[in-house]
Amino acid sequence: MRDVVSRRGALRAGGVMAAAAAGFAALSGTAAAEVPALAAQPGRGNGNGRPGGHPGPGTDFDPVAPNTRDAVTVPEGYEQQVVIRWGDPVVADAPKFDVHNQTAAAQAKQFGYNNDFVGLIPQDGSGKRNFLVVNHEYTSETEMFPEGTYDEANPAEEQVRIGWAAHGLSVMQADRTRDGGLEVRHSRYNRRITLDTEFEVRGPVAGSELLTTSADPTGTIVHGTLNNCAGGVTPWGTVLSGEENFHQYFAHGDRITDPQQAERLDRYGLVAGESTRKWERFDERWDISREPNEVHRFGWVVEIDPNDPNAKPIKHTALGRFKHEAANIKIAADGRVVAYSGDDERFDYIYKFVSKGRYKPGRSAHARRHNMALLDEGTLYVAKFTGDSPASEIDGSGTLPSDGEFDGTGEWLALASGNESFVDGFTAEEVYVFTRLAADKVGATKMDRPEDIEPNPVTGSIYAALTNNSDRGAAGKAGADEPNPRDGNKNGHVLEWDEDGTETRFRWRLLLVCGDPAAADTYFGGFDKSRVSPISCPDNLAFDGYGNLWISTDGNELGSNDGLFSVPVTGPDRGQVKQFLTVPVGAETCGPVVRDDLVLVAVQHPGEGGEPGSSWPDGGHARPAIVAVRKSDGGRIGV
Ligand code: FEO
Ligand code: CA
Ligand code: CA
Ligand code: CA
Secondary structure, three states: OOOOOOOOOOOOOOOOOOHOOOOOOEOHHHHHHOOOOOOOOOOOOOOOOOOOOOOOOOOOOOOOOOOOOOOOOOOOOOEEEEEEOOOOOOOOOOOHHHHHHHHHHOOEEEOOOEEEEEEEOOOOOOEEEEEEOOOOOOOOHHHHOOOOOOOOOOOOOHHHHHHHHOOEEEEEEEEEOOOOEEEEEEEOOOEEOOOEEEEEEEEOOOOOOOOOOOOOOOEEEEOOOOEEEEEEOOOOEEEEEEEEEEHHHHHHHHHHHHHHHHOOOOOOOOOOOOOOOOOOHHHHHEOOOOOOOOOHHHOEEEEEOOOOOOOOOOEHHHHOOOOOOOOEEEEOOOOEEEEEEEOOOOOEOOOEEEEEEEEEOOOOOOHHHHHHHHHHEEEEEEEEEEEOOOOOHOEOOOOOOOOOOOOOEEEEEEEEEOOOEOOOOOHHHHHHHHHHHHHHHHOOOOOOOOOEEEOOOOOOEEEEEEEEOOOOOOOOOOOOOOOOEEEEEEEEEEEEEEEOOOOOEEEEEEEEOEEOOOOOOOOOOOOOOOHHOOOOEEEEEEEEEOOOOEEOOOOOOOOEEEEEEEEEEOOOOOOEEEEEOOOOOOOOEEEEEEOOEEEEEEEEEOOOOOOOOOOOOOOOOOOEEEEEEEOOOOOOOOO
């Protein structure tokens, strides 16, 4: 057994769900030393504070060293707890999880697979009672089912149905514990959203012929949501969740012979032949040749209202259809609602939606209904970036231009507003459903895989994670430009911009060009690179109450497991990246939530990608899970 975490908390009785209740455990001393850590390397920073200075609030902790442990590793003086793991009960009568006897009926009541986005929404001013809303991005059947029980070429129908139930979201009541932790409780709010759950299609293409199927001739009701990657909590207390790589679930795109239809499918990456999971064998909606419009019903931003357990989830078509990583809201100075969203594919785009109507403060049912409707009507834009240095200074090496910064100006190009299209050859409906093709047409800037985009609640600046793009500069592909300055970009970068108040123009700069700080092609906001943590492949973003940016990573290229990092964006410590935690081997770090005295991360796909596998968190079969981290003395994070 490799379970190096010693638990000192006792299981609690009463209304607490037994499987979810495990006390905090410190990971330090001898237990941590049993597993290998990467040796300190010359030139690699350790992320400690600046000489003679004290780290600013929120980032005062001893950084975790890069490592390949099969554990969550937190700083000295911090403790961790598994809040909920794949298979744990979400609704009250959920059966106990048994990896050897999985059923679709059980999975539909249990916590789904591969947790990604995590939303923690306070139900009261104190933050003691909360809704916990979690995305279940995708299934990995070869990891879920015990070895030798899943035949990829010939899955059993029940295994396919388990997959349908393991997707979607979990909505739960989660309350703070007396020791500062977080536990999932039985409540009337708890529910699972799966591929059986009805969604209401809203906005400009609700009822469009492009969305009608034989099961839904109205084009307004869709069963389920797919590949929900990241998301955002809205100011009105709901969750927006991005349908990302929906293309992979559909089969037989190659049977489409109409050239326009084939071009549209191709732009969204629809594959020929059978799908990986073979769902089309059990429901023909996954077969494009039989139900050609079903695929148009995925690739949207969806909204879940945890405040009302009977609220039907919504698909918001006004935000466009692409591989949405997430969506995050900023309220503009005039009260209109701005939603930012990235399309996570190499050479795809950054978008924003600006509502027609204005935000109504408060979280009453009335205010919530009003604000949710704001996302039905407005203008959809795509971003065009222009560098302010001569193109000759951007040679793909990552060398800073002579003005010392990768920076410039930007323009938001309008695609459609309500029923009006601004793109030649596209109706408004076509802009919303085939957004990528419309954005191609207007000459948007091809980015290095836009992931999470998040406004800083303290400064108002906007941040986007561009995770990587190994094809930048490859034959026949776009070369480096100032906002994407490295060819063969393996480690990604983080972009920052400020809107100028006109709705269509902004000023941008790169905050981080990620990688090994000892390498010449990295940049840490101008901070001394000998005193930062290495960081690779930024994915999800969050802010703490002080306005520090927190970044979780997916696919570390530097030999360490993935992790969570903090970085101040203002003041003398701007750019000082410090590693707060690492996740187990093979896992991706998702969903960071940073409260004053609590950090949450989703540990997605522990052990994925072969040997060495993972037995996190309990020993035995690896299970994706949500982890809470707090300071051992109960104090504020990073203070
Ligand atoms: Fe599912 Fe873009 O990460
Ligand atoms: Ca410049
Ligand atoms: Ca992601
Ligand atoms: Ca990712």
